[in-house]
Amino acid sequence: MTGAIFDVDGTLLDSMPIWEDVSVRYLKSLGVEAESNLPQKLERMSVEEGAAYIKENYGLSETEEEIAAATLKIVEDFYYNEAPLKPGVREYLDRLRAENIPMVIATSSGRPHVEAALRRLGVLDYFGKIFTCSEVGEGKTRPLIYEKAGEYIGGDFKDIYVFEDAIHALETAKQAGFYTVAVYDPSADKDWKQLQEEADISVTDMRQLIADKEI
Structure with a gap:
């Protein structure tokens, strides 16, 4: 390994639940009980579409x-105050830093949220650079964010490890020539078998990586 590119949500941070229940939290703050399947109904909607649904139906x-x-604002508060690291993340990052492995972030989330969470958790300075999809101009269905991150690290892409929990993102990184590591997250449980098949290696959490000196 000559470098590591990390996704954030569902890979480094246990942050996917906030995206699943933010509307439930919002309605609760108004004293309104949400329907039990509201997160599923809003799953594929934009924030604006979800707001329209909530207004119309409640x-x-x-x-x-x-x-x-x-x-x-609820999402922002979660990143600034609550979002935790996933198990084994800090220890694994400590090991890579001790071995002088360059590390960068490639995320679909906004820079302020990511920086706030990683700073609060004491790991922001582990990463040489943060690449966001909005700043790069393309999402993770296209390879540009990984290519930019790989060029920043330098060397052959095949020796740079990309850590992802989402199948579309991992497939993109693999097709771009990177070594891929699938990280399990409950939010992508339905895709876990496919992630395991597609990735070069897969782990249920990063505690599996700490003792493995090859990764």
């Missing part, structure tokens, strides 16, 4: 814009 007096802003 009869709220707030505008769609106010609902969207309030839900995003």
Whole structure:
């Protein structure tokens, strides 16, 4: 390994649950009980679409814009105050840093959220650079963010490890020539078998990597 590229949500941070229940939290803050399957209904909607659904179906007096802003504020507060590292992450990052392995971030999340969470958790300075999809201009269905990260690290992509929990992202990194590590997250449970088949290696959490000097 000559370098490591880490996804954030579901890989380094146990942060996927906030995206699943942010609307439930929002309605609870108003004293409104959400339907049990609300997260599933909103799963494929944008924030704006979700706000429109909530306003229409719960009869709220707030505008769609106010609902969207309030839900995003809940997400922001979670990253700034709550989001934890997943098991084994700190120890594994410590090992890579001790071995002088360059590490960078490649994330679909916004820079302020990511920086705030990693700074609070004391690991922000482990990473030489943060690459975000919005700043690069393409999502993880295209290889640009990984290519930019790989070029920053330098050397052959095949010797740079990409850690991902999402199948579409891992497939993109693999097709771009990187060595891929699938990291299990409950939010992607339905894709876990496919992730295991596609990745060069797979781990249920990063504690499996700490003792393995080859990874």
